[in-house]
Amino acid sequence: MISSTRIREALLENGLDILVASSPQNVFYLSGLESLTQRLLGQKAFAIWQTDLSNPIIVLPAVDASIIVDANIPYNSIYTYGNFFLYEGTDISPSDRTVQTIKNENNFESPISALLSAINSLPLTSSKIAIETSGFSFTEFDEIRKRIAPKIEAADDLLSDLRQIKNKGEVKCLKQAVEINQNAIENAIKTVEFGMAEHDLARSYESELISQGAYPLFTAIGFGSHGAYPHAVPGTRTLQYGDLIRFDVGCTYSNYSSDIARTFSFGEPDPILQRKYEVLNGSMDHGIDLLCDGVSTDIIFNGVIDYVNEHGPDLFPTFDRNHVGHGIGIDVYDHPTISPGMGTLKSGMVLCIEPPYYELGTAGIQVEDEVHITSNGAKRFSHCHPDLLII
Amino acid sequence: MISSTRIREALLENGLDILVASSPQNVFYLSGLESLTQRLLGQKAFAIWQTDLSNPIIVLPAVDASIIVDANIPYNSIYTYGNFFLYEGTDISPSDRTVQTIKNENNFESPISALLSAINSLPLTSSKIAIETSGFSFTEFDEIRKRIAPKIEAADDLLSDLRQIKNKGEVKCLKQAVEINQNAIENAIKTVEFGMAEHDLARSYESELISQGAYPLFTAIGFGSHGAYPHAVPGTRTLQYGDLIRFDVGCTYSNYSSDIARTFSFGEPDPILQRKYEVLNGSMDHGIDLLCDGVSTDIIFNGVIDYVNEHGPDLFPTFDRNHVGHGIGIDVYDHPTISPGMGTLKSGMVLCIEPPYYELGTAGIQVEDEVHITSNGAKRFSHCHPDLLII
The missing domain is CATH 3.40.350.10 (Creatinase/prolidase N-terminal domain)
Structure with a gap:
């Protein structure tokens, strides 16, 4: 290793x-x-x-x-x-x-x-x-x-x-951490019901991690407008129909981290939020499509930001971010950060790409996937749903 | 708080x-x-x-x-x-x-x-x-x-x-952390069966923590001679009749730590190990009995060490430790350490008292309880069994 x-x-x-x-x-x-x-x-x-x-x-x-x-x-x-x-x-x-x-x-x-x-x-x-x-x-x-x-x-x-450059053993651990993290979210979401508290969903998610041999690292889960709090601490807020549920969650497996984000809708979502989800998800896909050995962080950053601004001029105020992703490994934020001027991305890096949108009073919408840059292009470890998943 | x-x-x-x-x-x-x-x-x-x-x-x-x-x-x-x-x-x-x-x-x-x-x-x-x-x-x-x-x-x-001196709110969190930790050990031990692996028991213990709102901090669990490894990493070793099972486990609850240790016997234990357990447990009780506002760490340290050497001259080589306990709070090792020359213990401190014995090739035997020093003497948060519990 x-x-x-x-x-x-x-x-x-x-x-x-x-x-x-x-x-x-x-x-x-x-x-x-x-x-x-x-x-x-x-x-x-x-x-x-x-x-x-x-x-x-x-x-x-x-x-x-x-x-x-x-x-x-x-x-x-x-x-x-x-x-x-x-x-x-x-x-x-x-x-x-x-x-x-x-x-x-x-x-x-x-x-x-x-x-x-x-x-x-x-x-x-x-x-x-x-x-x-x-x-x-x-x-x-x-x-x-x-x-x-x-x-x-x-x-x-x-x-x-x-x-920054991960070897085969590290990639294996990182991939496994993502699989466990995804499974834990998917299994936790099966326990969702009207009126449940955020902290119950958080506990359900964390139990799933443990049962698969991973450890919780951070669990930001917010319902409805609480999902707009960037580091939402799961509390007593209860789930209502039409709420978006935002997961931004991390775990460790064999000392390697996973950090992914998912947004679900409990019941029929507001059509505007649904479209916002699709644009953000599209911008992440676009960022991932641009990833390759030798590309600069500027290309990825601008690619993601511009995508949102071009596809959602009626949906978002001017969309802005400090970064649209980061390396991941032993630390949940390994180098490099995907923001302008951070240099060249290389084969062997494992990265998170994330274009979240936090709207106070409304909801948080976030997708975050993990990707491995190889000489044959970017390989995803995780896959978001192209449409907002309604549960 | x-x-x-x-x-x-x-x-x-x-x-x-x-x-x-x-x-x-x-x-x-x-x-x-x-x-x-x-x-x-x-x-x-x-x-x-x-x-x-x-x-x-x-x-x-x-x-x-x-x-x-x-x-x-x-x-x-x-x-x-x-x-x-x-x-x-x-x-x-x-x-x-x-x-x-x-x-x-x-x-x-x-x-x-x-x-x-x-x-x-x-x-x-x-x-x-x-x-x-x-x-x-x-x-x-x-x-x-x-x-x-x-x-x-x-x-x-x-x-x-x-x-070092805990206020009411801190004591409440520390007490709750101990209760969850004790419950988790007791519930995990119910899942014990012949041939199970250490890591399965570890996972069972950690799941119990999560389900009660706490987080795993460290999980040293060893069967038989592996229990003699001080920071035993739970692995694939399987449980055999006559094995001692040593837990030295920690969790956090509301940012406060708990650290307790328990030893169980799977089936009838070797009578010598049983007697060793009783002497170590007695030395911990003795140390806790000596705790009060104003006592020096020397009194507690020597009290615990001397108890073992006096009660088990045929059982132990000369029993020696660097310390017999430590403060606990936000950190699992808060000040003071219970070793000679560390000053005076005071009302308001919460301490762990631990006299473990590690015998390579045989077993680890450890008891560790948590105690709050008050103006009316020491109040236990946790209680070890006076006899080695056979499961």
Whole structure:
């Protein structure tokens, strides 16, 4: 799953000896580790690559040693910090032995001393290393600067760039996350009935995610005029005939995100809202049709915006958006954002395209699909209905 | 829900004019705001208190304006940043109008310019303000230092200290989170059958959380010897007769966490494991009995550790732990940690007490209960079974 070749090439291209990730997302990206202690308790974990390594070096809290074994994570070497009391029975397996070895070997007092030892164990051929800054306090980063000979630069942007292009394993997870998300919406919508509260529909949707092995990430569900609140928090508002139901919902599956939006009508919709839906849906389709390797974000952005303005001059005030989509991956907003001047889209990117319309007092209308750019054009992971679905 | 009086007193005691929160947890603590854009996309939100204010000043992305209205959050004033296109129908309600007003009034280009304007709108009576550092990059913090006259100090520790003492509303949420967590374990355990996989039991537990309005936070469930892995990731291991089942599980309810642990035996357990369970459970009870306003963490730590070593000299190798518990609140590990030298426990704290025992090759045995320290002693939110429950 790790994009080892891409990572090593990026180091060479940038004249870097070493690349260090310090945020939960990028540690996962460079190593496959999801440290519970880092994610929940804010403790530190690091993943380190060097051009000559075939697997990363991992720095993690001693208590997380078993996660490496459970997830079968390949590594070059592991440095732990902190103590943890793990006793041994009489009949321990090779896996149990590995947990104990990881925990005890290369054990340091602090995460920073473990990190410095790991870095200093590597041969330096140039004089530059890149470290993601977000996992450090000001004083910690100063300490690292003082104790490492080579020049340190921030790795944050490099890591965001790397993560834009998804490999086969990532695409598989992203596709599966979309399938689960779509299924969950479709199954939740079957439970819809007159007078039900938004939060009941939200719970129904989230239960469907869990039953398929995914986790809820965000659940914006609004009925009628509440659907016009961009981040509608599902509340006690009850469903009435003629209400539009807007879902803008996200989940994670195997650490990869899905973010899709759907709008349904409960009973016959207002004909104007129906036409608005069709224009917005058409603009998304148009944006997706324009996606290909080498296209600029300007083309996609203007394509979607212009489509709405051309097809719905009587329907919308001048339609405007800050962006019409974004990359998606480990984060729900991976780079790039689909707004003007954000550069060139490339084969291997997975993107969300979304032209939502929020009209206070009336309704929110939103469609959002996920798409994979390949050398043969854009492949959809999800499909909106061309007409507003009436339930 | 906001501890306004405590916050203002803390400002006065520390000779501070202004207190600024920048992390999602502390913004929520100081204002009740849960900004989706901050939590998911890493954008900035701030909550600002000053001694004369009866409600906080809130800085947030324009797109999150509707969250303030949905959650009915009281505020002194709101500063937004960034643009967001929100159209108006013909029949907008007072709530809709409020969303639009919040979004448009005091709108700034960047979060830092919004923050600086908010701070500079306040009268200064001393020369010190405290800002939580964790929500800023190095360069952002430097920019703030340059553009604010008074001396800035880090508010991180002050905010952790404040959050240790829970108010009535917080205690209510924490208690409810524990009840849901306990119910979910009890309902999940009813689905246990020979040969089932760990991940099926995990899914069953997590579905129960969702159906009660809570969210899964972490789910360490291990059967037999896999239960000895501290952060056991539920996998394909199947349940066999005589296996212990260890749950160490957390959820959130209304933004407050619950973390409890339970151990069950599937069929008749090994008598030694049964006795070990009873000693560990007894040590937890003993630790909870010792909890009261004014007791030092040393007393609790030593009480729990000594209990195990005295009651199980034939059962355990010398029993050792880094800590025997921790505070719990918005974070699953709130301050204080129950280890030596961590100071005095106080009325109003909510704590987890946990003496787990991990024996590689054999099993993990863990009990963890949640307790509220009051002026009348410790009140339990949860209760472990004194004997190992056989299912």
